[in-house]
Amino acid sequence: MRMLRRILGLGALLVAPTLFADVQIGPRPYYLIDDMEEGWLKSTLDSCRDMPMEKSDFSIGHRGAALQFPEHTRESYVAAARMGAGIIECDVTFTKDRQLVCRHSQCDLHTTTDILAHPELAAKCTQPFSPAEFDENGNRTKAASAVCCTSDITLNEFKSLCGKMDASNPDALTVDEYMGGTANYRTDLYATCGTVMTHRESIALISSLGAKFTPELKEPSVTMPFQGDYTQQAYAQQMIDEYKSLGVRPERVFAQSFNLDDVLFWIAADPAFGRQAVYLDGRDSDASFDPSKPATWSPSMQQLADRGVKYIAPPTWMLVTLDGDGKIVPSVYAGQAKSAGLGIITWTLERSGLLKDGGGYYYQSITDAIDNDGDMYELLDVLTWDVGIDGIFSDWPATVTYYANCMGL
Template sequence: MSRITRVLAGGLAVAAVAGFCTTVAGGVAPAAADRAGRPVVIGHRGASGLRPEHTLASYRMAISQGADYIEPDIVATKDRRLVARHDNWLADSTDVENRSEFADRRKTKTVDGTTRTDWFTEDFTLAELRTLRTEERIPAVRPDNTVFDGLEPIPTLEEVLELARKHDVGVYPETKHPTYFDGLGLSMEEPLVATLHRYGFDSRGDKVFIQSFETANLRDLRHLTKVRLVQLIDGSGAPYDLVKSGDRRTYADLVKPEGLKWIASYAQGVGPATNRIVPVTADGRLGTPTTLVRDAHRRGLTVHTWTVRNENEFLPADFRQGNAAAPGYRSATGDVGGWLSKLYKLGVDGVFCDDPSAGVGARTEVFGS
């Protein structure tokens, strides 16, 4: 089968999938879903369950499926340009390891306390990065997406914003590894705010959120922009900026009432991992829901949870389907609609989805058309 035939076949196969994933974004006056009092659907890295993440094809797919927001993760290049990548290392999502002209760029670095040998965006100019081609980051779970390997360059933040403006959807950028980039003299917050402003995303009512797992950059952003800010809350660990500064608070501390009070002093929302809303027991099943959604709402904070994915690999055991011993069980689609419906009924304001059509479908089931 030729590459073109494979791409066409893969595209038709993916298009035939009726995904079931949605995202919610609360706030002052964002997308139509917000204004209607319904949760929003956030296209997690685009529609990353159906196309390689952080590609224009992935963002376009998310828009076509009805996502209210598309989410670009942002990292910096050597020449201070912002591009959409999940992390600043490149080997797991591009063809850089096959490019002999960049062999000497492979380095060992420590990012947020973890040592890694790879190729890093900050060692490339934008022009050099644009010669690379994107690839599926988790091919073992999403083999169908590999048909799109090698077809697209790494998109710039400007390209993502142009796409959002063209289709009148919101954007939800995340600054990745901000303390690390600050240490390199490549602060991302100022160019991010300037670029958003250039495309008309600059007020509290605009369809934009800026999110981060760290706190210091969000506290700085509070003085740089009027757009809404969201403190991400991981399922374990602590914000790296707090760790580096010697602050002993963890994410578990930040979801307590006092932690939420502090977050509300600089942000308009929280983005907790789903297990902060419904813990998972040792056997992979859901436990008793926490009070996080209620507590956050009492502080006036929007709650956008992450990440809902269709595959059994990523679903709570309660919503997995099929025979665990069968080939392809990990990547088989489970009852993602049931999982989304449960989250909606627990009162979340938004959900990050790898397949936005699933979120839209579940929202319709729970809230009506």
């Protein structure tokens, strides 16, 4: 059955890759292949070293190429496209003057931009910078902190910022120290004033790069309706309207939200765009939710399908588990989603650190089966052929692009 799936291909989202002359894989896929244990999968991937690479919709740029480029910047999006991402994400939130911009969170400017280095803008932050405090023995008693939101500033003020790697230093005594803290598996090499983007600018750029769109409507950090009359539905519709105003065809847009009500709103209010809206499943943050026990899921997979949801997108770990022999296999969650006829998109490859250290959040259900970065391809292979995902977000799209081309997706 597994080999038959390889021959026949995957679901509707996996269209034939379109030739993209500038696809550049770089050294990372080969590094991961060299790090794999000997076997059929390593030999197969190794055999594709010299084949030309094309972009693929299976490869989704998570905030662009956030492993090394400041997320949601022009530079990050261009890097993702050059690595063959057929779909690129802009997380959408709004400014004080209700303009849509690309940020992972409404209130992350203090870690993803240089706003704190602009005193006149830092003064407008919801929570100004506060340095760390230490006791007489040098133990930290209070972490350095700040909270700066897009809704604190206007669009023009937002556009004056530089994007940086998403990080902060909890031991910081100064703003300069606080803006450091980049994780050791990332780099500041390209964090030289990333160009922040409005949502409309991202649409124009991603379109020019020949890719499709997966905008995520972020949960507001401010009380809605904002400023008294800006409702959640107005916000959700504004995001879709920007694609319409720029003439983007609905089938090129995979609107996402962790808020099921947003997805259901798009399905009802704008079916052309709503028919492929993606429900991002973050229910694992609920202590009562267990991905191995369907009775703890509300709504169920079938209830989601009955309400018109076509795609569900959980984190990778919820789709896999280990069998009695320690082999990575599909989870109950994955089986239920497929039984209900839901397409599956998952997140995020290459996001949570080194696999030799356990891999972190995204690998928590299979920790005992991974011990090196090459195991990333073992997981991807199970997700592709056994789970049957339709696409996967990655912080470094070249890794997925290489796999998609080698496997003929």
